[in-house]
Amino acid sequence: MTSGVDLSRPQAQTVGSDEDVVRVRQLVRTVAVAVKLSLVDQTKVVTAASELARNTLVYGGGGTVEVTAVDNGRRPGITIVFADSGPGIADLELALTDGYTTGGGLGLGLSGARRLVDDFDIQTAPGQGTRITITKWSR
Amino acid sequence: MERVPILKIGDILLVSIQVDMSDQTAVALQEDLAERIVATGCHGVIIDITALDIVDSFVGRMLSTIASISRVLDAETVVVGMRPAVAITLVELGLSLNGIRTALNVERGMELIAAERDHDRHDEFDDGSDVEPTASP
Numbered sequence: 327m328t329s330g331v332d333l334s335r336p337q338a339q340t341v342g343s344d345e346d347v348v349r350v351r352q353l354v355r356t357v358a359v360a361v362k363l364s365l366v367d368q369t370k371v372v373t374a375a376s377e378l379a380r381n382t383l384v385y386g387g388g389g390t391v392e393v394t395a396v397d398n399g400r401r402p403g404i405t406i407v408f409a410d411s412g413p414g415i416a417d418l419e420l421a422l423t424d425g426y427t428t429g430g431g432l433g434l435g436l437s438g439a440r441r442l443v444d445d446f447d448i449q450t451a452p453g454q455g456t457r458i459t460i461t462k463w464s465r
Numbered sequence: 466m467e468r469v470p471i472l473k474i475g476d477i478l479l480v481s482i483q484v485d486m487s488d489q490t491a492v493a494l495q496e497d498l499a500e501r502i503v504a505t506g507c508h509g510v511i512i513d514i515t516a517l518d519i520v521d522s523f524v525g526r527m528l529s530t531i532a533s534i535s536r537v538l539d540a541e542t543v544v545v546g547m548r549p550a551v552a553i554t555l556v557e558l559g560l561s562l563n564g565i566r567t568a569l570n571v572e573r574g575m576e577l578i579a580a581e582r583d584h585d586r587h588d589e590f591d592d593g594s595d596v597e598p599t600a601s602p
């Protein structure tokens with residue numbers, strides 16, 4: 327099966343509707359399969375991406391997702407960047423608490439996504455937008 | 466927007482989710498199901514998620530909400546066919562799926578609903594005494 331995705335370059339997807347969140351899931355799945363993540367790890371990283379892309383849409387007012395196949399010399403992996411120029415997050419520790427939501431959700435998106443991946447980095451400030459980078463390495 | 470079809474099989478509504486649902490599609494399914502439960506008078510709902518390769522917090526919440534709504538409308542909901550990788554991921558995500566009944570497949574789900582209804586029927590006619598009838602001397 328050919329994926330039709332060029333793994334040598336980052337793949338970008340704009341997030342402006344909930345159909346785009348579906349597209350993000352599909353793109354992440356394709357790259358996760360290509361870098362040979364196990365089925366469980368594919369499932370974890372696609373789930374994390376779904377949560378973070380929805381946040382980009384709902385709280386960030388839309389933005390972009392960039393998916394890259396990476397290699398640290400020992401093993402391959404997948405890195406995904408979620409970026410928006412929305413309101414940003416004032417109290418990051420609070421936002422990362424299980425169950426905390428300002429939008430009537432379950433409050434498990436940020437905290438759960440962090441548990442599901444190997445590396446989780448977040449840059450945000452009020453009025454500065456939000457940029458989250460996650461990586462899952464193949465074992 | 467795509468809509469997930471709802472089939473009526475005897476006294477049961479069967480929903481087999483075959484697409485990667487957008488959030489809107491998931492919300493529409495919730496509303497469609499409530500209407501169908503009332504319109505058909507069905508007492509059981511089976512949601513087959515065999516084809517779903519992930520369940521995130523939005524879909525997880527939808528499943529819980531469907532279970533609660535159907536309970537209020539006097540129907541039982543059973544979620545069947547969850548993949549092992551999905552179950553592992555749900556736990557790590559922190560989603561408990563409290564109040565959701567699950568079964569291995571559609572057949573087991575139907576058995577569970579039948580047993581549940583049977584149990585309820587006996588309760589209705591129960592006079593409250595748990596004493597076994599004994600032969601009088």
Ligand SMILES: Nc1ncnc2c1ncn2[C@@H]1O[C@H](COP(=O)(O)OP(=O)(O)O)[C@@H](O)[C@H]1O
Nearest residue numbers: 381385386421427428431432433434435436456
């Ligand atoms: N990209 C973002 N921009 C601004 N705020 C955000 C963003 N992502 C998350 N948040 C804030 O963090 C909270 C927790 O997010 P999350 O854990 O995904 O839970 P939920 O989506 O259920 O609210 C959100 O309710 C929101 O206030």
Ligand SMILES: [Mg+2]
Nearest residue numbers: 377381431435
């Ligand atoms: Mg969220």
